[in-house]
Amino acid sequence: MKAPEMPSPSSAVQDHYPDSYAHCFGCGRLNGHGHRLKSAWEGEDVVARITPGPEQISLPGFVYGGLIASLIDCHGMATAAASAERSAGFAIGDRVMPRFVTASLQVRYLAPTPLGPELELRARVREFTAKKSIVDVTISVGGTATARGEVVAVIMPESMRANA
């Protein structure tokens, strides 16, 4: 008798957050109402791709700026976690991921982002200390950058720890 095939382990950061911290509207795998963003390594960048629904509109034909800010936020946290793990010698999936939270978020809207096509988020950690990570994120559509973000990520403070 042939053993059942094991599902391949996910390479997405968000699939390895602890269950207690996997409810985020932007990227929690346990939030059925949210965006469920998935971020994974591609070479030296952490990359995510998502196609916003038609309700995610700002002005007709364009993506809601609040969604853009939200995706930059979540993807920035995932990039901080993936990079901290890589620095410590671990790949995504080796163990439970650390959970970062946002200290600050800056978004520059370079051009209106068309609503309809897939968005690509591509990010790297620019600065990494024991206290914080600064992450640069670019959103592009069909190779054209439409927004750039800078996110300051800090390890989840004790005050936010779940009683789970």
Place this chain on the structure above:
Amino acid sequence: MKAPEMPSPSSAVQDHYPDSYAHCFGCGRLNGHGHRLKSAWEGEDVVARITPGPEQISLPGFVYGGLIASLIDCHGMATAAASAERSAGFAIGDRVMPRFVTASLQVRYLAPTPLGPELELRARVREFTAKKSIVDVTISVGGTATARGEVVAVIMPESMRANA
């Protein structure tokens, strides 16, 4: 026979955007899926109040940072519009409101925002030129500020004009 009472005209900025530009996920009165934020003058501030639903979670017990950024964005645009109109001698409801869009957005998360209670957004235009408005926004819960934002608003460019 008594004439039917007229509904009192809305004092919310977003109720006076043109129909073609009233679909925004954050504040469009015509977006049935969105937050439908309403911003109005209270003295020298523009104020909005909203109670996030339980799905708007980040970590257990706290509001999703992406929602906070989204609300700051939309409330900032409404504040820019209301202030431009007041400078021109018009109150909200006197005529169709001008439509601003976001050039940049910065959010500092001062403390985790508790999920459950009502959020208050309070904003003023700090700088106002023909080209842009810079708006300061504070989010607070029960009188305690949990996030501060700075939004740069510009009048909607021709390239975003709807063919409506």
